[in-house]
Amino acid sequence: MKAHSISRREFLKNLGIAGSGVILAASPWLSAFSEVTQTNNEKCRLAIIGPGSRGRFLMNFLIQNPKVKIVALCDIYRASIEAALKLAPNAKVYGDYHEVLEDRSVDAILVATPLSSHCQIVIDAFDAGKHVFCEKSIGFTMEECFRMYNKYLSSGKIFFTGQQRLFDPRYIKTMEMIHAGTFGEINAIHTFWNRNGDWRRPVPSPHLERLINWRLYRDFSKGLMTELACHQLQIGSWALRKLPERVMGHGAITYWKDGREVYDNVSCIYVFDDGVKMTFDSVISNKFYGLEEQIMGHLGTVEPEKGRYYFENIPPAPGFLQMVNEWENKLFDSLPFAGTSWAPETANSNKGELILGERPKTDGTSLLLEAFVEAVITGKQPPRIAEEGYYASMLCLLGHQAMEEEKTLRFPDEYKINYLNHQSKSTGTL
Incomplete structure (x- = not known):
């Protein structure tokens, strides 16, 4: 960039x-x-x-x-x-x-x-x-x-x-809209960061391999979780103003079998106290879907990286498409396994609205x-900025530990800092 x-x-x-x-x-x-x-x-x-x-x-x-x-x-x-x-x-x-x-x-x-x-x-x-x-x-x-x-x-x-992202205009505007109830009750957050590359950097001499490509080795790095997930997991606690209670996940090396020690693909599920889930997925052998946070409420969805939001209720499909949908529904309405739930959705025609008038020049x-x-x-230390960084780091490290141990792990009480405990008692939020 x-x-x-x-x-x-x-x-x-x-x-x-x-x-x-x-x-x-x-x-x-x-x-x-x-x-x-x-x-x-x-x-x-x-x-x-x-x-x-x-x-x-x-x-x-x-x-x-x-x-x-x-x-x-x-x-x-x-x-x-x-x-x-x-x-x-x-x-x-x-x-x-x-x-x-x-x-x-x-x-x-x-x-x-x-x-x-x-x-x-x-x-x-x-x-x-x-x-x-x-x-x-x-x-x-x-x-x-x-x-x-x-x-x-x-x-x-x-x-x-x-x-x-704490200073990215798209994300700040997104959070203002979420906290104002624009998208209704948030019930799911999907985050992903995909690339297609070996993540290696040129090494002038073999003895410099671990010094330069430290991200690929367990003694120096936790790989995709600490390098990428750290950004996106912070979005979940910012949006919901609370921490997930537990996490489960899996990681593997499935494509870049080149001597690296950290995973080249990971998936984690973070679960909040009300059952709302936040996922993080990363693959570095396919970049088609890129990166995004999809924050979904019952009234709409916002994608801050793309800079767009979408409401659930959109104008009806064009007349011809609507006619085809109605005809297909009548043709198959007697099948008990289908009903109307299989019918083509109109969501893919929803182009959404821009969060801001134009894409910001920086991230x-x-x-x-x-x-x-x-x-x-x-x-003067600004409020909450150290705490946001602390919890983003803790969440990605907890996810990495859950993958390593192949267990569902809870956020340890001993690492819940006083800042959060005070806020939770007074407001129930971060």
């Missing part, structure tokens, strides 16, 4: 939501922008730990922000450092992140290293008094995520995670990073 930033003003205008109170009700983390005009003369001095492909993608947004100064780069792979220096030529270079944390010119760090290294870097950063942006999933295990969240609470520092990444910068400069 090309790095394309949009202004905060353009972002809020595109939402088309009347009144800031409505916006903040669905997305309270947008309060990070409340004092943006008061920080024009200040800068966030940032270090990038792990300027690989993802780290440099984020840097492309950051260098467009006049409030950001990238002062340090840290990586053990020289090729990544050299590529990153083209974006931030004046940054100091480190090979050990501990040296970055000792650098008093660094206000905050951005962590885009292999998943297995996130926890220790983040905890050490908080201990060093640094603000943190950590790519998802935040931790390699549920226990690590819990430790990281508690360290954030005790540090008093800013903590953001790479959940860019929310630029606004997520801008909000982090504002939070660092003001020293």
Whole structure:
């Protein structure tokens, strides 16, 4: 994806939501922008730990922000450092992140290293008094995520995670509509993310295989669940404003039998307390259906990635099609196994309506990073953003564990953070 930033003003205008109170009700983390005009003369001095492909993608947004100064780069792979220096030529270079944390010119760090290294870097950063942006999933295990969240609470520092959909105008508008009852009672959420490719990156030397292709190996990654599901599972808790109670699933390597250790296809079912289910499926040997979240209520369906919504009651089919349907129903109406339920549905002719007037220019990444910068400069943590990242990580890790153990697992009570417990007692929601 090309790095394309949009202004905060353009972002809020595109939402088309009347009144800031409505916006903040669905997305309270947008309060990070409340004092943006008061920080024009200040800068966030940032270090990038792990300027690989993802780290440099984020840097492309950051260098467009006049409030950001990238002062340090840290990586053990020289090729990544050299590529990153083209974006931030004046940054100091480190090979050990501990040296970055000792650098008093660094206000905050951005962590885009292999998943297995996130926890220790983040905890050490908080201990060093640094603000943190950590790519998802935040931790390699549920226990690590819990430790990281508690360290954030005790540090008093800013903590953001790479959940860019929280700042995507399509998703913010979608949640406002869902919570307003536009689509009725939500009774199912289907999410999927399909690709067709081996997920490998070029390796200049065999001894660098696990360093560069860490996503394919169990010592460093949980594969599709932590790399992809982490985004989409967060949509379910955002829409329903509660957590699923249990999860079951299955994963396998069925196509890319090339020495990888993580699954190339996964399926999980998350079950909420009222029986509503959220599914996640991912296949990386067929991209036809791409990615989407299909959020279904009894009045309508919304597909935020596509940027469209559909109501159940649509205009009648064209006269000719309606006549054919009626004729076929009469022909087969005596068959007990069919009745009218088999008749061609008109849903596939429903083109739906656009959530916004046009497709946004970014997926929310630029606004997520801008909000982090504002939070660092003001020293104010926006409500719920750390918690959304925490639970997204926990849900994908619980799903992975359910696949590994081939069991139905419940969300552990010991990992339900106080934030959620407080909200649940007072409102029954997140």
